[in-house]
Amino acid sequence: xxxxxxxxxxxxxxxxxxxxxxxxxxxxxxxxxxxxxxxxxxxxxxxxxxxxxxxxxxxxxxxxxxxxxxxxxxxxxxxxxxxxxxxxxxxxxxxxxxxxxxxxxxxxxxxxxxxxxxxxxxxxxxxxxxxxxxxxxxxxxxxxxxxxxxxxxxxxxxxxxxxxxxxxxxxxxx
Amino acid sequence: xxxxxxxxxxxxxxxxxxxxxxxxxxxxxxxxxxxxxxxxxxxxxxxxxxxxxxxxxxxxxxxxxxxxxxxxxxxxxxxxxxxxxxxxxxxxxxxxxxxxxxxxxxxxxxxxxxxxxxxxxxxxxxxxxxxxxxxxxxxxxxxxxxxxxxxxxxxxxxxxxxxxxxxxxxxxxxxxxxxxxxxxxxxxxxxxxxxxxxxxxxxxxxxxxxxxxxxxxxxxxxxxxxxxxxxxxxxxxxxxxxxxxxxxxxxxxxxxxxxxxxxxxxxxxxxxxxxxxxxxxxxxxxxxxxxxxxxxxxxxxxxxxxxxxxxxxxxxxxxxxxxxxxxxxxxxxxxxxxxxxxxxxxxxxxxxxxxxxxxxxxxxxxxxxxxxxxxxxxxxxxxxxxxxxxxxxxxxxxxxxxxxxxxxxxxxxxxxxxxxxxxxxxxxxxxxxxxxxxxxxxxxxxxxxxxxxxxxxxxxxxxxxxxxxxxxxxxxxxxxxxxxxxxxxxxxxxxxxxxxxxxxxxxxxxxxxxxxxxxxxxxxxxxxxxxxxxxxxxxxxxxxxxxxxxxxxxxxxxxxxxxxxxxxxxxxxxxxxxxxxxxxxxxxxxxxxxxxxx
Numbered sequence: 140x141x142x143x144x145x146x147x148x149x150x151x152x153x154x155x156x157x158x159x160x161x162x163x164x165x166x167x168x169x170x171x172x173x174x175x176x177x178x179x180x181x182x183x184x185x186x187x188x189x190x191x192x193x194x195x196x197x198x199x200x201x202x203x204x205x206x207x208x209x210x211x212x213x214x215x216x217x218x219x220x221x222x223x224x225x226x227x228x229x230x231x232x233x234x235x236x237x238x239x240x241x242x243x244x245x246x247x248x249x250x251x252x253x254x255x256x257x258x259x260x261x262x263x264x265x266x267x268x269x270x271x272x273x274x275x276x277x278x279x280x281x282x283x284x285x286x287x288x289x290x291x292x293x294x295x296x297x298x299x300x301x302x303x304x305x306x307x308x309x310x311x312x313x
Numbered sequence: 314x315x316x317x318x319x320x321x322x323x324x325x326x327x328x329x330x331x332x333x334x335x336x337x338x339x340x341x342x343x344x345x346x347x348x349x350x351x352x353x354x355x356x357x358x359x360x361x362x363x364x365x366x367x368x369x370x371x372x373x374x375x376x377x378x379x380x381x382x383x384x385x386x387x388x389x390x391x392x393x394x395x396x397x398x399x400x401x402x403x404x405x406x407x408x409x410x411x412x413x414x415x416x417x418x419x420x421x422x423x424x425x426x427x428x429x430x431x432x433x434x435x436x437x438x439x440x441x442x443x444x445x446x447x448x449x450x451x452x453x454x455x456x457x458x459x460x461x462x463x464x465x466x467x468x469x470x471x472x473x474x475x476x477x478x479x480x481x482x483x484x485x486x487x488x489x490x491x492x493x494x495x496x497x498x499x500x501x502x503x504x505x506x507x508x509x510x511x512x513x514x515x516x517x518x519x520x521x522x523x524x525x526x527x528x529x530x531x532x533x534x535x536x537x538x539x540x541x542x543x544x545x546x547x548x549x550x551x552x553x554x555x556x557x558x559x560x561x562x563x564x565x566x567x568x569x570x571x572x573x574x575x576x577x578x579x580x581x582x583x584x585x586x587x588x589x590x591x592x593x594x595x596x597x598x599x600x601x602x603x604x605x606x607x608x609x610x611x612x613x614x615x616x617x618x619x620x621x622x623x624x625x626x627x628x629x630x631x632x633x634x635x636x637x638x639x640x641x642x643x644x645x646x647x648x649x650x651x652x653x654x655x656x657x658x659x660x661x662x663x664x665x666x667x668x669x670x671x672x673x674x675x676x677x678x679x680x681x682x683x684x685x686x687x688x689x690x691x692x693x694x695x696x697x698x699x700x701x702x703x704x705x706x707x708x709x710x711x712x713x714x715x716x717x718x719x720x721x722x723x724x725x726x727x728x729x730x731x732x733x734x735x736x737x738x739x740x741x742x743x744x745x746x747x748x749x750x751x752x753x754x755x756x757x758x759x760x761x762x763x764x765x766x767x768x769x770x771x772x773x774x775x776x777x778x779x780x781x782x783x784x785x786x787x788x789x790x791x792x793x794x795x796x797x798x799x800x801x802x803x804x805x806x807x808x809x810x811x812x813x814x815x816x817x818x819x820x821x822x823x824x825x826x827x828x829x830x831x832x833x834x835x836x837x838x839x840x841x842x843x844x845x846x847x848x849x850x851x852x853x854x855x856x857x858x859x860x861x862x863x864x865x866x867x868x869x870x871x872x873x874x875x876x877x878x879x880x881x882x883x884x885x886x887x888x889x890x891x892x893x894x895x896x897x898x899x900x901x902x903x904x905x906x907x908x909x910x911x
Contacts, residue, residue, distance in 0.1 A: 158505065161457075165444070211632035214631065220505075
């Protein structure tokens, strides 16, 4: 039971299974902005064979009471099927994908390639003066790599935000 | 009643979108639509012209259409239905929609829209209605495929009335209304994604019974959720409170859920609640909240709210539980189902109540009652507003007629809540959550449409009534004998009261300047105008108003300086009340922090 005097913030990765219909993303985002909740990242895509269901992964933070509210508010939206607090429910995997463009020449290029190899980033585009690296992993790992690229010639970053799934057999389905 | 001109049910492929809409409304039990025509909804108006099953009430402003539908819904328990055109029709309806959302009133509002191929082109009378109304509704739809039209209407009614009720918008592009498609009856299958829990968990009920039986200082705090759960829930609440011998208070939204004349009723609680209700809340050891949501007008300062209590909270909406106030025993369920389960578990449970402590608690409550917090002194010819409401209550009771009261928003609303007694649910229509001035007249209109023979009275202020005064014309057209009872103090009284208490008596823009002559105004709208200037006139005017079978405006000149008491100032606790001007119990008064609150 959440204690209102407990002001400790925690992060929560929340998976939401929704009807894949017009406006559903606007409803979820409007809920967060209208009620003053944080969104650290949000991803959405259809996940079933017929394309009727989408899965939204929201990474948010707040006090325990606020996170309870977020889940309850999400759950009462009409097109929402299921809400799962992956952070609370147990071990889960979180992955993010980033495309990272590094521009430079000479030794900087060599250094970029060497570090990319160490971080298991793949080269998906190359010119004589640039690389685009593709990288998946935890947000922290991506942050670390991007920070290393900064002095070397980081030009542009495109990130997906987190997707997450519980470990083991437990599955979030309708 | 005939809908013979509509094509037969088997003729499923030949219906226009407009005909599909009307057939679906009929299947959903709609008898009345409150609406206003315009270009985008002309096809529906054409279909309305061609049938007699559904009655249309032409309002004079779309906001009033929604409030009228709210009055209809709240007084009948049915879903209220609204029809407006695109653009300004829809945007005018927004205040009503938010009002219904805040007070959990089931409404289906059909809005016209420009043809699908023009959406996004800034066409004439185009507005992004689903975008604008998304946070103003429980749910909304834009119908882009006529094959989904009938099921969307059925879905909308299911969503509006299920779980915690609320307003739903269906946006209907004109080409969909003109096009042809199939009619589909309401589905029997469960809704795909929205299935609110109505039956409470037995384990939670058992915990509630154990806590309430062991309580030394219990209190029942019942809100609008009990009204929304139907008259049976109010009957069950009354049964439970009586069998357990508990004190019971109602929220503003819950008035009528427990009979006001009952000795176990403590009156309304909250900012302008009674001394005994608020102190019972503050001093209780076990609180049973059913169908209320710990609104800030009820709780006062949160960290001082019922500090020594264990709280049980039953609500149909899980998001209302643990939102403002932490509770020990959450119960998710419909109020009637919860009370039924609670009564059964109470009777089956072998444990005895702590009757001795309860008797001591009642002695304490009776002592608080002795403060007589709603007393007022009617010592001159100037009518006290409290006295006006009290006489209205007594004289309407004398008639024995079923009486429905609506209000606008402000001081008069609080006096109505304090001095008019309600014995039954669904008789009290007020804008609680949103606090919408201009609500009362159209709401009373909707009530009168649903209950043609009842006495429907809007207790109003002279400022609020002007916000939807145009509906006098609707009353005249449909011969709806609604009574408007204006407590006229020539101020936006609640604004003036706050300016007096919180802003050093600087009455900025709160004086009602250049008021109309309400008697002549009533006459110009084909009604009857009456005026009471002093206590000598009051009873005569009220009796006359009740007796006249036409719309009446009774303009009651009341004491301009009267304030609403008791009052818990913003940011204060339940035991820090103003009982009258300058008479403070418990200390604090208004703090700087409190001044920042609404």
